[in-house]
Amino acid sequence: MRNILLDGFLRRPLTEDLPPDPELAALGARLDAESRRKLGRSLAIREIDAGSCNGCELEINALATAFYDLERFGLRFVASPRHADVLLVTGPVTHAMREALERTYRATPSPKWVIAAGDCAVGCGVYANSPACVGSVAAVIPVDIHIDGCPPTPVRLLQGLLALLASPRAR
């Protein structure tokens, strides 16, 4: 273990700079000034899988790795919706998850924001027209930002999350 730790000290950090994404930044800019002031420069995020194939979860988990290191931006995942500012929702919302999603939304204190991540969350993806799905996330709870992709890459997810922050470039 000593060698692995030593390696970590001696090598340059693996964490990479994030290229800006004008499209997602513009989405964030559409949030009103009041929202952006309240969100400040730190977000507590609660992830909810509302029926995804778990491809999105794989990439969301990758955000915590050294390459993407989402905590450097003041972003962190929390274990309870009661601690969250933002709900990051994936998947077409299944009938079985609808109530859980609504209750998780209600359990999140206001002010709160919702990000629908992945093609399924945005528009049901290949699960459009499925009799077992309610629809996109926006069909169940209000959504502030959509991040497309199947699944969205970690870079794109980070760009979407940063679009919510007041001044992401300042970090």
Added chain:
Amino acid sequence: MSDLPRLLASGEPVPHHAPWPRAVVGADAWEEAARWLAEGRLTLLGLWGEAAWAHMAVLAGGDVAVVSIACPDGRYPSVGRVHSPAIRLERAMRDLYGMEPVGLPDTRPWLVHGAAPYDFLPVTGDDLHEIAVGPVHAGIIEPGHFRFTCDGETVVRLEARLGYTHKGVEALLAGASIADGAKIAGRISGDSTVAYALAFARAAEAAAGVDVPARAGCLRGLMAEMERLANHFGDIGAICNDAGFAIMLSQFALLREAALRTNVAVFGHRLCQDIVCPGGVAADLLPAGLAAIGAFLAEVDGRFPRLVSLYDRTASLQDRTVGTGRVPREWVMQFGTGGPNGRASGREFDARASLPYAPYDRMRFAVPVLAGGDVDARVWLRIREVGESVSLIRQIIAALEPGPVRLADDDWKAGGWQAGAAGREGMALVEGFRGDVLVWLRIGADGRISRCHVRDPSWFQWPLLEAAIHGNIVADFPLCNKSFNCSYSGHDL
């Protein structure tokens, strides 16, 4: 005459079912097959239904067969009545196709959640308390509900309730074009997108009676082994993290990310989604692909042994994994549990070796099997499989020869694909990182899918998790659960 030929001989063979035979049998033979499953003479591979038919796929040694029973009113003799691994499959058949397995001991809904409250099985005793967890969990994982009954710290019973990610996969597949079906198949369980796409493609190719070019077979194997590596890296790290040893998670996450980035360099997608397609692969290697794989393998060679040695030498970590969540061999034999979960408990089955398909039929590799059956054995099994996958990737690259990577339309037609394909059926078993994925499909008169069934390896793993946690402490559940790493979405369909 051994069991499978006897079973098939008692029925009427169905034409155009490939590569294994299917026969329509009567109730007597059907019930005899169920008894043979219960006696361990056969292993259940799948059980599914459609309008007026129930189908059962079974394994004996290296042979596979499908038997079908007509049930015009939806009623047929339950297999779960004598062979408990079939119970959840039959509950799903009731939910999805309205069938009635006569004698099924548990008729609660399974995949489709109705409005009625779910009746968990009653647990009675002194000083017991219940802990209900999910479907929204504390971590970033898929949704499911776990109902623990505990005596102090000790779990005396766990009952899982799944179906939260039920997305109507089979309903969408019925009537879809082959191309759309492949897209859906690649999104049934995101972590196994290659395995599912491959199983779907192989089933479609078997139905059509075509073989893909050799280069396509190699590229498919390459993607499948990259998927196995990425997932095994993620799992080994996450298991150790659930035992509180976070450095393994962060280090293995780097290896996982290296695998995904290599996929981008080689195939253009981090998870290789939509690249395996019926007829071959959608695109050949990108120009920088081979160099990227070489660099990736060198990185694995450099980092992986040090991490294995760290696991091996950390007694406080092994204190959590050794002896935890033990699954005896009888259980995995009874359930036909595949993947690392079966092999870590002594079941020697790996679809790549037991029912070989391209490119594995030309490769040399070992199928590691361990006897321990605990979390530690499931970690070591994955470690051994990493070594085999690295070797397989090297062999596959050495075997790559120039040539086409996809069948031309004319080849499909020559294989009887289009007009003559109506009613033809195909089946495939593909070894994903989690175990054998089964896909069965029938082509309709219009060249579209008339019926497709998909069976995730988790069907025969989830029930064992409930049993394995018995007598362990609540705090070890995440550890056990992660060491199983069953799929929710693949199971819920």
